[in-house]
Amino acid sequence: MQAIEIHETGEPSVLQLVERQRPEITTPTEMLVKLAAAGVNPVDTKIRRNGAMLAAGFPAILGCDGAGVIEAVGAAVTRFQPGDAVWFCHGGLGGAAGNYAEYRVIDQALAQPKPPALTMSEAGAAPLVLITAWEALHDRARIAAGQQVLIHGGAGGVGHVAIQLAVAAGARVCTTVSSAEKAALAQALGAERCINYREENVENAVLEWTNGRGVDIAFDTIGPAVFQQTIPLVAHYGDLVTILDPSAALNLKEARMRNLRLSLTLMLTPQLRNLPTALAHQGDILNRCAALVERGALRIVVSETFPLAQAADAHRQIELGHVTGKLALVLN
Template sequence: MTAPGSPEVLQLQQVPEPKLQNDTEILVRLHAAGVNPIDTKLRQRGTFYPDQMPAILGCDGAGVVEAVGSGVQQFRVGDEVYFCAGGLGESNTGNYAELTVVDESSVAPKPTSLSFAEAAAAPLVLITAWEALYDRARLEAGQKVLIHAGAGGVGHVAIQLAKIKGAEVCTTVSSQDKARLVRQLGADHPILYKQTDFVQAALDWTGGEGVDIAFDTIGGKTFWESFPAVRVYGDVVTILEPDSATNWKAARSRNLRISLELMLTPLLQGLVAAQQHQAEILKQCAQWIDEGKLKIHLSETYPLQDAAVAHQAIATGSTTGKIVLIME
């Protein structure tokens, strides 16, 4: 990324190979990199490290370990791995590349049943959905959950994580095709929000009481319009920053607990224990994936040199599942 701006600021360039700088780092030859909305936002408005331009974007990666630092304990050369690390603009990081350096604290063994492309699609959305539902909202078996945009990147794994925990799930989708997809993933009650008031649908589904948890992956007015769909003393989790127009009245009158989920916090603040927690999430999810309990919906792949095209595709906001770049 040469400067903030349109997708065209993503240019294929030869750069020096990244070097191991700490004894707990590993060098990974990347086979694939996930493309996430955070990538497009950083490209548009600038990275977290504007003084370290040009930058390599991409938080999600999957590949093969090529070298390890002297203090690395969990990985060896040749191991297949996946992770969410780097790509926020800091030099010597980023996964839209052939090689990257990551600390072993952020890395997990790749699910053996997934291709590198499928694995690269998984980390950010798995961690986000897990932290939102399990850590923030404290999801329990038997609870009823409303998940927005269930066919999207975060939504499609959130449905499955909720079902693994023993919850019932209703989810908003925009089309019959997406309704079929979310049913295949385990959703109990798809809501076609363009035709149906999702609040009324959620209330009808819960006998008028409201869901125990609403998980907002869209932001804006969807966040605060969800409040009346949640039972008194229930939970709302959002992965977007609430805007200044938010109407908090229904949340206050229903005594809702509001949680904010940003899975990038450990990376931005250098919280090693939290990064290790995220790696443990990826290890557990890899087990569930290999057991057939959890699926990653990969919708499109692009060669690395078409990163700008991938950004254009994700900017439409209507993609199903995940988009991934492939290193050829």
């Protein structure tokens, strides 16, 4: 099979197209999946630059997200059969088991039925961002109907699905964007107020939208500076969640005065720490999201697809910044 393999850290050029033996089922609960698409995420570029996150290290096949059709199943597989379409978020953190490849062996417990309403490219690009946004809004911030929610980067991979998950929960959404085109997308996805941070003062806009009270929930998908700047935009006793390291240099005096609940979310933790119960919960999240997709309450925006051989171009695109929605590799 063809795969994209990495042997050392570096620029996108270290991603090499190679021929490798097709993986084989080795336990009774495993399945062989012929991949149709794999998501490309910022974490992939960080591993490429900084090194593997698992001890298996390099050489490695990157790619956490995948979608495809089952070709063969182990003797104890009961949930699926050959011909079923599945999606999942697993692998790609070190060693051979990533999804930048034509085939992948995965345990049945880690895959879920692909929503029929999604194309393979959409399904392959979606799991990591869906789980991330769900864990941030539902598991960490405990979102409720009627709340006002600020989502930074509303046209990005995580941001564009976070808007929809918040709206589906009955919340009102305000988001930050960098252009009129991205504002139009965010509004189409359900955002009530779109703030172009290049043209408007974000603090003034948020406080005006909330009549000076601040939002009930703020979700940072950008980084430490934005996390710090968001603290005074959250209502007293509100929630501020980030998917990134907020930095040890944070000044939390105002957060303390506001009695904010500060939360961190890293959806890769169940893989990195081998937490089966948490992995099962993430599977449940995908199924809940699939139900939203099927009723038309959630869509995945894939702004560009690349052939497997052009994985390096996809990495370059991500590292330029400001990608709308998601990028995906497509495999024939």
